[in-house]
Amino acid sequence: MLNILAKGHSRLCDGLDRRNFLRIGGLALGGLSLPQLFQAEAQAGIRSSQKSIIMIYLPGGPPHLDMYDLKPNAPAEIRGELSPIPTNVSGIEICELMPRLAGMMDKLVPIRSMVGATGKHHAFQCLTGRSDDRQPPGGWPSLGSALSRLKGPTDPAVPPFVGLSPAMRHTPWADAGQPGFAGFANGPFKPNAEGRDDMILNGISLERLGDRKKLLSSLDRFRRDADSSGMMAGLDAFNQQAFGVLTSSKLVEALDLSKEDPRVVERYGKGDPNNVLDGAPRMMEHFLMARRLVEAGVRCVSLAFSRWDWHDNNFKRAREDMPMLDQGLSALIEDLEMRGMLQDTTVVVWGEFGRTPKVNDKGGRDHWPKVSTALLAGGGMRTGQVIGATDRLGEEAIDRPVHFQEVFATMYKNLGIDSNYVTIPDFAGRPQYLVDPGYQPISELV
Numbered sequence: 001m002l003n004i005l006a007k008g009h010s011r012l013c014d015g016l017d018r019r020n021f022l023r024i025g026g027l028a029l030g031g032l033s034l035p036q037l038f039q040a041e042a043q044a045g046i047r048s049s050q051k052s053i054i055m056i057y058l059p060g061g062p063p064h065l066d067m068y069d070l071k072p073n074a075p076a077e078i079r080g081e082l083s084p085i086p087t088n089v090s091g092i093e094i095c096e097l098m099p100r101l102a103g104m105m106d107k108l109v110p111i112r113s114m115v116g117a118t119g120k121h122h123a124f125q126c127l128t129g130r131s132d133d134r135q136p137p138g139g140w141p142s143l144g145s146a147l148s149r150l151k152g153p154t155d156p157a158v159p160p161f162v163g164l165s166p167a168m169r170h171t172p173w174a175d176a177g178q179p180g181f182a183g184f185a186n187g188p189f190k191p192n193a194e195g196r197d198d199m200i201l202n203g204i205s206l207e208r209l210g211d212r213k214k215l216l217s218s219l220d221r222f223r224r225d226a227d228s229s230g231m232m233a234g235l236d237a238f239n240q241q242a243f244g245v246l247t248s249s250k251l252v253e254a255l256d257l258s259k260e261d262p263r264v265v266e267r268y269g270k271g272d273p274n275n276v277l278d279g280a281p282r283m284m285e286h287f288l289m290a291r292r293l294v295e296a297g298v299r300c301v302s303l304a305f306s307r308w309d310w311h312d313n314n315f316k317r318a319r320e321d322m323p324m325l326d327q328g329l330s331a332l333i334e335d336l337e338m339r340g341m342l343q344d345t346t347v348v349v350w351g352e353f354g355r356t357p358k359v360n361d362k363g364g365r366d367h368w369p370k371v372s373t374a375l376l377a378g379g380g381m382r383t384g385q386v387i388g389a390t391d392r393l394g395e396e397a398i399d400r401p402v403h404f405q406e407v408f409a410t411m412y413k414n415l416g417i418d419s420n421y422v423t424i425p426d427f428a429g430r431p432q433y434l435v436d437p438g439y440q441p442i443s444e445l446v
Contacts, residue, residue: 050154051379051415053143053300054290056329056349057126057165059173059279060309063355063365064373065394066318068094068110068386071357078357078393081315089384097322100330101375106384107333107342109376109445113388113397116404117353119369121309122172123165126350127302128180129408129435138181138427143408144300145179146434148186149424150417154297157250162293163188164286164303169278176302181426188302191255254296257285264288268331269324279307282321287328291335294345299415308351312362325349333377346379346414348407357394371397374407379414381445405439413441 065071070084070093084093087105094102094110101108118131125131127142141149144161153160163176179187253259271284282305290301305325310317329349336342354372355365371390377383389399412419412434420440423431 050297050344052294052298052345053147053411053415054294054332054345054347055127055143055300055302056287056290056347057123057173057302057304058306058308058325058349058351059123059168059170059304060121060307061351061353061355061367061372062308063310063314063318064112064114064368064371064390065355065357065365066095066314067098067322068373068375069112069390069394070095071392071394074357074393077359080359082318092386095318095322097318098326100326104330104333107337107377109381109383109385109387111374111376111387111402111407112390113399113401114350114354114372114374114404114407115370115397115401117369117372119353119367120172121170121367122352123175123304124172124178125352125404127175127177129405136181136426136428136430136432138183139178141180141182141186141424142177142188142302143411144177144188144302145182145186146424147299147415147417149182150422151299151415154299155250158254158297159189159251160299161186161188162298162301163190164192164283164289164301165190166192166275166280166283166304168275168280168304173279173304173307177300181432182424189251250296254292254298255289257288257292260288260292264335267335269327271324271328276307279309280304282306282324284324284328287332288335291332291339291341294341295339310355310364311360311366312364314355314359314364316363329375336378342378343380344378346381346411347377348374348411349376350374350407354394370395374402376407376410376445379411381410381414385444387442387444400444402442403439405435406442409435409439410441410445413446 065078066080066082070082071079072084073079083096085096085099085102086093087102089105092105092110094105118125118133120132122132127144128140129143130140132140144163148160151160161177165174165176168174176188176190179185257265265288268288269284271286272282275281283303286303286305290303293301305328306321308321333342333347336345336347351372353367353369356368357365360366371394387400388397388402390396391398409419412422417434419434420437423433426432
């Protein structure tokens, strides 16, 4: 975390008092100063937009046959212990453990035919749409980093990309999103991740920070006066942005759920901060925090919920985790709609692959990259429909297979970015498309 100590009774630029310190989550800087970060972002071309993404990653691979693609007529070793229930959209059924989502299916889109999973046990493909094999120089950037590079911040005091995923023992699941060749300036701001204590300005109070700002301004004026080319004239904007992030309370308040109406907090439910085995905790609060961050101007929020690698006790774990996901996710969708934000906010919920149709001898389902599911909402999409279908045993997609990159093309379109034309140069200077040529937004949705 970034701690700025304050002496006595300090008042920030927005009028908020801070008796002890301003505490801001850790940001991977890659050796760059904040002014340099903002300068790098601006060089990418900042454009204003309030469109946003909330990406909810379910570490480990959730069981597609037990969530949105149940097979009640299949043999017992396939259908398992759970039953489908009707939703508020005629003809669409989902798991009995998710009644709240069933009641708002008109606002959702289950995709039952996700294909193209690499089979690797990490968040990378869900965050980038890509395989991590044979990457271009610098590596593929996550969607949040690409969005940060292309759009920049909506507010100098609010980072464009926030990753809420906490540290986990299985570190590939804890990936909040890599900047790749989008550059370090566009990495996620990570208030919960390991390394959060790496940036502590020991002994630097808000008063001393203000003194340094005055000194820097004086030096800049001297250098600008001596600079006939005018190159120095633009540096003030980056320094102002840097001090804005450090001293504004806007981001701090977005992360502070005590500022929220208690009735809203209660609707989201109470989570458990303890990690589930080597996965993520069941933090219901992160669903609410994601909404608050988007409302504050964050363009992309990524989070991870629980651990879905259920090689044993699949149905016991489903009865624990799925009702919690049902409550947190439904509260998020409802909250976004009530605040008039759902049309501009795309929500995606998925994992790295599906699970075996056949239940194993330990009552679990193993890895199944051949097909998986995703759940989409918001973003101005045509919701209240199911996309794709699998065969009678849930083994393979037989109707409308959807690739990860098609979902990414759809999300970019929802953000006002044409993935057919927009490129970002890799570290070798070669322009790279946001998705591979040939992958288009999902026509049924846009």
